Amino acid sequence: MSKDKLSDLISPEAVINFETGAIKASTLDSIIKLLPFEMGFCDANDIFRWYSNNPDRVHGRRKEAIGRHVLELHPKVAHHVEKLLNDFRSGARDEWEFWFPKRSGEESGQIYQKFMAVRDENGKYLGCMDVTVNIDLFQGKEGKHTPDTIDEFMTVKPE
Incomplete structure (x- = not known):
């Protein structure tokens, strides 16, 4: 069975x-592809199962990664990933967040x-x-404006 299209996996209807x-x-x-962020999921056995296929991704993802152990996908930081997943599994931690600079190009x-x-x-734990x-x-972004009030929002003309 091909993993190329949703219709190969489940009826679109x-x-x-x-x-x-x-x-x-x-x-x-279609909704997931529109979200202004990307998502991924690995199961309780640390197998990478799914990612959102958003355009202009920050992280490149390959369909070949699906079904592989997540530690294989991140060999340089495997010990950190393993600790985090073990903390999730044990209940010692429920979330972890961080910020980092873009690493590609001159941007x-x-x-x-x-x-x-x-x-x-x-x-x-799932x-x-x-x-x-x-x-x-x-x-x-230049040319973009966020209204300060609901009245200002109501007066904004769609582009």
Whole structure:
């Protein structure tokens, strides 16, 4: 089975039921691609299972990484990753966040990354989710304006 398309894995018309509503798989996939941040997930056995396929990613991801042990994917910092995941698993820690400078090209700027333990309603560890944000997306870009009040927001004309 190919991992190239959502329709190869689940019917795009399949409805996923959540506590807060229901949504078609194809719609959820499209929404995730629009989010201004990227996400990844490794399961309780530290196997990398999923990542959001956002355009203009901060971290390059490859489909070949899916199904591999997360420590294989980060050999230079494997001991730190292992400690973090063990802390999540034991309950010693539920999240960890940090900022770091962009590392590619001549661009300057900051990246924010947060790792979170995913647990079920009984507290059982299900895995680790990471969220990565290019902070520059949210800092004053020339020509962009954030309204200070709701009245100012109401007067803004769509581009």
